[in-house]
Amino acid sequence: MTAAARRDGLRAVAALALAAAVPALRAAPGGLPQAEDGDSSEAWERLRAQLFGTRPLLTGAAVRLEAPRRAAYGASVPVKIVPALAQTPQLWMKRLTLVVDHNPSPLAAVLELTPEIGWPEFETRLRVDQYSHVRVVAELSDGTLHTDSRYVKTSGGCSAPPNRDAPEHIGSTLVRLLEPARVGVAGAAEVTVLHPNDTGFELDQRTMFYIPARFVRTLAVSYAGRPLFDAELDFSISENPSWRFRFVPQGPGELRAEAQDSQDARFSGRLAVEPQA
Template sequence: MANPAIITAVVVALFASPAFADDPITNPLTESATWQDLRPDILGDAPLADGAAIISVDAPYRAHDAATVPVVLRQLDPSLPIKKATVVIDENPAPVAAVMEFSDAMAPLDFELRVRVDQYSNLRVIAETDQGLSMSGRYVKASGGCSAPATKDPEQALAGIGKMKLRLFGEPAMSTPRREAQIMIRHPNYSGLQRDQVTQLFIPAHFIDHMEVWQGEDLLFTVDGGISISENPVFRFSYTDNGAEMLTVKATDTDGNSFAHDLSKAAQG
């Protein structure tokens, strides 16, 4: 009879191995006919380099929740600030999830957002630097993210629309005044593919299409988003603090609403 201790050790070793771990090595981009069709519309004839040395993209191999998949972008080459990043989810109904532009204060880039993934898909990020365009990404196993039911009924969701919250992490040091912040925006970001759980009718698409984040008079970054950005969007990022007392967030949505809030950094303590 096999030794139970040996069996236990083998099982533990197997589940601790890279084949079972949520390791970036296990989910590189795969060959995609869809991307070949999308590329001309997104990039035109622009050359595209391998971004493995420019930007890292972290996303889970198997998403916990297809409606809120975390995606982390990090600049790898300190000499090449990333000015713009386009997030593309090949198999989503609207593949371009977000187009983001970054000021110098965001370098080196360390940025997280949450997206919907509708079916097993490549999730790619196209980064723009002074050297041109380069691409990196991950293959994500998730399904149903764009049609997943909203967490609140439409009346409740719209009641708090546009509310915002700021969280700051740590204090900037005098030598390196970098800060980490998180901005949360209350918005259902309806994809147009979700059903009202009472009427079973489709809820019309209604989402934040543009957002700007400022510190004082200086623009930090902008986000132009679509239906693939998650409900109640959350953005976490690092930036160089210029000493302004407020972070100001301005946003618009597809129903013509405008939201603007001054979020006090002092209140965060």
């Protein structure tokens, strides 16, 4: 399946799940929904069936999701995906699916990984539109699925207007190391695309019209010409989408990021890396 076909399929799945889903959260005093981290929801059960069918989802074995219990700003909720095993040719994490149950577009990201990533730990920021579970599903190369979730209390993430102070910088793609690179050691790096990631639910206070949706749709990151990960993204990722990750350089090379948004604009960034022995 081509990337474009997979992307269209994922969008169709998310749309069907959203259309059919009715939130099934328990109401707390005052009307605020409440749930526990490991709970399910009707929205999740429908999306799970569309994405994974009847395949079993194992908990607590291979992946952990970190997120705040209560987030002050729903348009920028930090999340961290923490693996329990390193990438090896014998067993590796091949796919990560990130979901926000009750977002207008619940399927936030699908990351296709390679063994080159070394240690498949990722950090990003999400838009969370209302009290919701945030979930990660990790698929290993042996076909097993592993999941973890956190219930996040916040709202308004998909209607908060983005910052447009410097529109001329839209598309700038920043690639940087967060620590000195060392040969054979999983070092931290970050890729950020300066982009408003408009959701289509934000009201322009000057015109009183909704801002049309436009967001980073794909991100491909490679090192020394070899792919590290490819990401299919949606507007549930915050503005200026940023991904922190770890990779294992085996020698000098170029860390490169290529992005494309939903209007087919293309952006790229690169960084020459000279790892220490």
